[in-house]
Amino acid sequence: MSFGYIIKEGFSGLRKATLSSFVAITIICIALSLLSFFLIITSNISRVIEDIRSRVELEAFLDKSLDVESSKKIQQAIIQIDGVDSTHFISKAEAAGILKRIMGEDDIFDLVESNPLPASFKIRLRTEFRNMKSAAAVAHQLENIDGIEEVSYQKELLQVLDEKIETYHYISLGLGCIAALAAILLVSNTIKLSIYSNRDLIKTMKLVGATNAFIAGPFLMEGVIQGVLGSALAVGISYALIRAVQRYVLSSVAVQYEIFLVVLGFGILLGFIGSFIAIRFFLKERISDM
Amino acid sequence: MIELNDVYVVYHEKSSVAGVSLRIEPGEFVYLLGSSGAGKSTLLKLLYMDLLPTRGDIRIGEFESKNLKKKEIPFLRRQLGIVFQDFRLLRDRSVYDNIAFALMVTDTPKIEVPKKVMKVLAEVGLSNKKNRMPYELSGGEQQRVVIARALVNDPIVILADEPTGNLDPETSMEIMQLLLKINEKGTAIIMATHDHEIVKKIPKRIIRMEKGALASSEILN
Numbered sequence: 001m002s003f004g005y006i007i008k009e010g011f012s013g014l015r016k017a018t019l020s021s022f023v024a025i026t027i028i029c030i031a032l033s034l035l036s037f038f039l040i041i042t043s044n045i046s047r048v049i050e051d052i053r054s055r056v057e058l059e060a061f062l063d064k065s066l067d068v069e070s071s072k073k074i075q076q077a078i079i080q081i082d083g084v085d086s087t088h089f090i091s092k093a094e095a096a097g098i099l100k101r102i103m104g105e106d107d108i109f110d111l112v113e114s115n116p117l118p119a120s121f122k123i124r125l126r127t128e129f130r131n132m133k134s135a136a137a138v139a140h141q142l143e144n145i146d147g148i149e150e151v152s153y154q155k156e157l158l159q160v161l162d163e164k165i166e167t168y169h170y171i172s173l174g175l176g177c178i179a180a181l182a183a184i185l186l187v188s189n190t191i192k193l194s195i196y197s198n199r200d201l202i203k204t205m206k207l208v209g210a211t212n213a214f215i216a217g218p219f220l221m222e223g224v225i226q227g228v229l230g231s232a233l234a235v236g237i238s239y240a241l242i243r244a245v246q247r248y249v250l251s252s253v254a255v256q257y258e259i260f261l262v263v264l265g266f267g268i269l270l271g272f273i274g275s276f277i278a279i280r281f282f283l284k285e286r287i288s289d290m
Numbered sequence: 291m292i293e294l295n296d297v298y299v300v301y302h303e304k305s306s307v308a309g310v311s312l313r314i315e316p317g318e319f320v321y322l323l324g325s326s327g328a329g330k331s332t333l334l335k336l337l338y339m340d341l342l343p344t345r346g347d348i349r350i351g352e353f354e355s356k357n358l359k360k361k362e363i364p365f366l367r368r369q370l371g372i373v374f375q376d377f378r379l380l381r382d383r384s385v386y387d388n389i390a391f392a393l394m395v396t397d398t399p400k401i402e403v404p405k406k407v408m409k410v411l412a413e414v415g416l417s418n419k420k421n422r423m424p425y426e427l428s429g430g431e432q433q434r435v436v437i438a439r440a441l442v443n444d445p446i447v448i449l450a451d452e453p454t455g456n457l458d459p460e461t462s463m464e465i466m467q468l469l470l471k472i473n474e475k476g477t478a479i480i481m482a483t484h485d486h487e488i489v490k491k492i493p494k495r496i497i498r499m500e501k502g503a504l505a506s507s508e509i510l511n
Contacts, residue, residue, distance in 0.1 A: 005394075016382065204380055207338075208439070209368035210395035211361070287340045288331075 010221025013198065020194035021226060024274075027190045028230025028267055029237070031183035036238040036263045038179060042172050043256050049165060053130040058123040058153040060142045064092075071119060074147045078121055081141045083129035088122040095120065118149065132158040180266070187274035191223055195278050202282050203290045212283050219279045220272060227271020234267065235260045291316055292337065292447065292478070297346035299336060306502045307332050310346075314480065316446065319473045321489050322482040324499035330482035333499065334449050337480065338370055339363045351446055368396050371440025371448040371477070375455035378436065379424040385411070385435050386420040392439045410438040414468060430461035437468060447478040454485060466492055 014021045060078065062071060071089065078087050090098070095117040125138060135158055142151045195202070198219075205215045242255050282290070292314040300306040307329045314320055322330040335341040336348060339355065348355040353366045379388050389407045398406070411417045414434040424432055433453060440448055450469065454462035466488055473479045483489065489496060497504060 200378065201380060204378060204391070205395050206364075207367065207372050207378070208392040208395055208443070209364040209366075209370075211364045214395055214397075286335075287338075288335055 006217040006221045009218030010225055013194075013218055013222040014225055016198075020190070020197060021222075024187065024190040024194055024223075024226045025230045025233070027186050028183070028227055028270060029233040031179070031186060031270070032231045032234035032263050032267050033237050035176075035179055035183065035266065036234055036259060037241075038172075038176065039259045039262065040238065040242060040253075040255060042176075043259060044253055045168065047254060049161060050127075052157070053161060054127075056125070056130055056135070056154055056158060058125070058135065058139055058142065058151060059120050060123060060145075060148045061118045061120045061150045061152070063147050063149050064118050066119070066147050070147055074145055075121060077145050078123060078142065081138055083125050083134055083138050085124045085126045085129075087124075090120045090122060092117055092119050130158075132162045183270055184273055184277075187223075187227075187270050188277040191219075191226070191271075191275045192278035192281060194222070195219055195275070195282055199282065199290050203287055206287050215283060216276075216279045220275050223271040223275025223278075224268055225271070227267040227269070227274075228264070230271070231264045231267020235263055238263070291349070291351070292480075293349040294336075295347045295349075297336060297343045297348060299332065299341050299343050299345075301332050301335070301341055307336065307343075308502045310502075310504050312497060312504065314447075314478060317473070317476050317478050319470070319479045319494040320481070321494055321496045322480065322499060323484065323486075323489060323496050325484055327501075328499040329502035330484075330499055331451055332502070334451050334480070334482055337447075337449055338367055338372055368443050369446050371437075371443070371445035373433070373436050373440050373448060373450040373453045375452040379432060379439075381424055384421050384423055385416060385427070388424070388435055389439045389442050392442050396443055398443075406442055410442045413441065413472070414438045428461070429457050430464055433457065433461075433465055434468065437465070437472070441472065441477070445477060447480060448472065450479065450481040452483055453481060454483070454488060459487070462488060463491070 060074075062074065066074075075087055075089065078084055092115050096115045099117065123138070123142070125135065129135065129138065132155070135153055135155075139151045139153060142148055202215055239255075239260070242253065246253050294310050294312050297310045298306075298308050310329075310333065322333060324330050332341065336343060336355075337350065339348075339358065342358075343355055350366060351369055353362065353369075358366070380391065383391065386407055389410060390403050393403050393406060408417065408420075411420055414437055416431060416434055416438065419427065419431065424435065427435065433456075437448070437453075448469070453469070454465050457465060462485070469479055469481065470492065
């Protein structure tokens with residue numbers, strides 16, 4: 001059995017069963033359009049969450065009596081801590097400047113004799129450390145460094161993010177699995193209908209001694225072609241819709257183009273698995289029951 | 291050589307075969323005679339291994355049901371020619387393509403296909419109708435195409451399930467003459483029928499079946 005034969009028969013099957021092929025392609029297209037919206041929404045939510053996480057910083061306040069040399073040593077110690085990405089030194093004067101900007105009053109320190117604010121280090125964590133557990137571990141190590149008086153960070157925000165993200169991940173994974181399973185079942189049933197119209201052909205093949213691989217080859221190819229066409233349509237529709245959303249509703253919505261590759265790949269897989277399940281059903285059936 | 295040893299199978303409850311033992315020699319012509327539900331078709335299904343025996347063993351040439359792997363069944367069927375009463379031709383292919391299809395799915399080299407197809411078409415007397423579609427043919431002609439398709443892979447035996455069931459008496463006799471001609475060339479024929487007229491006109495070995503069992507085996511000459 002040549003690959004040319006499989007391709008020829010695959011396309012010929014598609015042409016002959018125009019209506020059922022159209023239905024199969026439409027079902028694949030709908031299933032994959034939903035999947036691609038789901039992936040786009042998920043990736044946008046993840047992007048927003050990552051953006052929030054990237055802004056989370058730890059701030060280590062230094063002993064007011066420390067000189068510049070000691071501060072530099074502390075900075076070296078901080079950089080050595082696992083998970084620390086970068087540090088930024090904020091001197092007493094800069095801290096005062098920041099407070100003035102926030103309060104909007106230039107003469108805020110006139111009430112006291114000198115600047116009471118401590119110098120500090122703002123510490124950014126590496127991506128994989130931007131969670132509650134890692135941040136707490138880093139904070140604990142910071143507190144153990146001599147010269148650091150206090151460490152503060154947005155503990156509550158991280159806690160909320162961690163908890164919500166976990167739930168969100170489970171929900172999106174569950175929804176993704178359900179959508180994929182539903183798509184496979186739907187597509188295999190549609191392809192089963194399409195193959196059903198060819199049962200005379202399968203029956204004859206069985207009667208004259210065709211092997212299962214020979215019988216299945218063209219139908220698997222037909223499924224793959226339907227998968228490619230259905231997913232290509234789904235990609236086109238999703239792209240057009242997202243463009244419309246970006247233009248008229250929410251310009252900040254981003255599209256990772258890899259999602260479209262995933263959808264195309266999944267479409268091919270869907271066509272293949274769907275037709276595999278369907279053809280297996282007919283291969284197992286007795287000639288006399290077909 | 292075809293041999294059944296104490297074969298049992300239950301199929302759709304009513305159609306079963308119980309304790310059938312028989313032997314058919316190469317080149318024999320055998321009628322399976324019996325009323326509907328006697329187990330004739332079930333016996334044929336056992337022979338082309340659409341059903342496998344629940345007890346006992348079937349031997350067809352080098353194939354034995356008890357040692358047969360599922361993937362070997364297609365190779366067994368390539369040694370059989372199967373003919374049904376409801377022709378089962380592919381309606382969207384010409385006479386030539388219907389026969390060539392049987393060669394193609396059994397991996398026959400492309401170069402040999404035209405020669406083999408034309409040879410069997412000549413045997414069944416349809417050389418001039420090779421480009422016709424099945425719906426353009428009469429019932430007798432369609433059955434001839436089915437027989438040609440069954441013959442094209444040089445089977446050791448033709449299994450025919452009521453091959454004249456849908457045909458008028460005159461056309462039935464033409465088909466019988468064709469089967470006789472094929473048998474004379476050395477291919478065994480096992481034909482299920484309930485048409486006693488045909489059996490009287492063309493007497494051969496008769497295996498009578500009743501309620502799934504062999505009632506008798508006799509040779510009429």
